[in-house]
Amino acid sequence: MIDGKIGYAVLGLGIGMAHAEAAHLSENAVLCAVCDIDKKRLDEAHSMYPDATLYNNFDRLLNDGRVDIISICLPSSMHAEYAVRAMMAGKHVLIEKPVDITPERAEFIMIAEHQTKMTAGVVHQNRFNLNMYPIKQAIDSGSIGKLFLGTFAVKWYREQSYYDRGGWRGTWEYDGGGSLINQAVHTVDLMRWLMGEPVSVTAHAGIVNHKIDTEDLTASLIKFESGAVATFVSTTCAYPGISTEISLYGTDGTIEADGDAIKLWKMRNSVNEEKEEESILKRYGNGNLSASVYEPEKLYGHRFVVEDMILAVRDKRAPKVTVKDAVDSLKIVDMIYRSAKLR
Numbered sequence: 292m293i294d295g296k297i298g299y300a301v302l303g304l305g306i307g308m309a310h311a312e313a314a315h316l317s318e319n320a321v322l323c324a325v326c327d328i329d330k331k332r333l334d335e336a337h338s339m340y341p342d343a344t345l346y347n348n349f350d351r352l353l354n355d356g357r358v359d360i361i362s363i364c365l366p367s368s369m370h371a372e373y374a375v376r377a378m379m380a381g382k383h384v385l386i387e388k389p390v391d392i393t394p395e396r397a398e399f400i401m402i403a404e405h406q407t408k409m410t411a412g413v414v415h416q417n418r419f420n421l422n423m424y425p426i427k428q429a430i431d432s433g434s435i436g437k438l439f440l441g442t443f444a445v446k447w448y449r450e451q452s453y454y455d456r457g458g459w460r461g462t463w464e465y466d467g468g469g470s471l472i473n474q475a476v477h478t479v480d481l482m483r484w485l486m487g488e489p490v491s492v493t494a495h496a497g498i499v500n501h502k503i504d505t506e507d508l509t510a511s512l513i514k515f516e517s518g519a520v521a522t523f524v525s526t527t528c529a530y531p532g533i534s535t536e537i538s539l540y541g542t543d544g545t546i547e548a549d550g551d552a553i554k555l556w557k558m559r560n561s562v563n564e565e566k567e568e569e570s571i572l573k574r575y576g577n578g579n580l581s582a583s584v585y586e587p588e589k590l591y592g593h594r595f596v597v598e599d600m601i602l603a604v605r606d607k608r609a610p611k612v613t614v615k616d617a618v619d620s621l622k623i624v625d626m627i628y629r630s631a632k633l634r
């Protein structure tokens with residue numbers, strides 16, 4: 292703690308810079324340290340946050356008594372190991388997605404949570420996209436009726452240079468896969484959050500347009516405990532990067548979303564169907580950008596998740612996305628890869 296505020300540190304300064312910014316902007320925390328083995332990245336962080344202590348060694352960061360929370364922003368296969376070491380040293384952790392590359396590895400974090408009583412959260416920030424508030428509510432309140440079909444398509448584009456940079460992306464060893472576990476895992480998490488637990492998966496995967504070992508295309512058919520079905524597509528070959536489409540079909544209504552915006556909203560039992568659609572599209576049709584003046588959807592993306600983690604530690608409660616949530620979503624990734632005979 293620092294003057295009654297949570298001491299925050301970031302390990303790994305790629306996407307970790309978004310965590311650093313969020314902690315720096317928080318009224319409830321002080322960004323007191325950053326750690327990376329790359330000197331250039333440490334220098335960049337220093338130029339933005341000159342008051343934060345720089346570490347190029349994780350053990351030294353762990354010895355910094357001011358640090359309460361560490362954001363773990365390393366390549367994916369390092370998440371569980373570094374999160375467990377941090378928790379054993381008495382630090383709370385916020386872990387980037389995917390929580391690790393297999394459910395088995397990630398379960399060590401759950402064991403460490405139990406043994407150390409430290410708090411761990413995972414970054415699945417898309418649950419807090421503005422459009423997710425009414426979508427989740429339409430499902431939970433039953434206004435969409437019985438959900439029978441979901442279609443999810445993550446149609447992104449990555450140049451070969453993306454995979455060549457850093458050397459870990461698109462590898463089994465460090466990334467744990469390709470377009471599904473890296474780009475689409477957020478949407479896998481949303482699918483599970485919206486549609487529940489899967490019971491069976493039939494999947495195809497392939498390498499279309501990149502020199503990588505894993506995959507840049509998956510296509511799956513998923514059946515859920517509820518009886519509903521979903522199709523799920525992920526790719527990093529859809530030039531020039533198209534969209535993340537989420538469509539939900541219930542017995543009483545249909546919702547179609549693109550990225551963080553709602554594109555279609557039809558609810559047959561609403562008092563005034565047209566007016567409801569008009570007001571939903573006005574409010575949620577443009578995604579996150581249009582909504583910065585409203586509560587509780589004030590903070591988006593990493594700012595929301597980091598702030599939630601800070602308040603979870605301060606108030607001794609669980610973060611909104613737990614490690615168990617993330618492990619359960621990772622199990623779907625695992626089912627898809629196994630069905631496609633990639634694992």
Ligand SMILES: NC(=O)c1ccc[n+]([C@@H]2O[C@H](COP(=O)([O-])OP(=O)(O)OC[C@H]3O[C@@H](n4cnc5c(N)ncnc54)[C@H](O)[C@@H]3O)[C@@H](O)[C@H]2O)c1
Binds near residue numbers: 305327329332366389
């Ligand atoms: N939530 C999101 O939207 C989002 C976006 C991008 C990346 N990610 C996830 O964040 C993680 C990191 O991705 P990235 O794009 O920032 O990768 P990156 O390669 O750009 O950054 C990783 C950093 O970790 C550092 N590092 C590696 N080993 C280290 C060690 N032992 N000690 C200290 N530093 C070390 C590297 O030097 C590098 O700067 C991945 O798991 C990725 O899937 C999440």
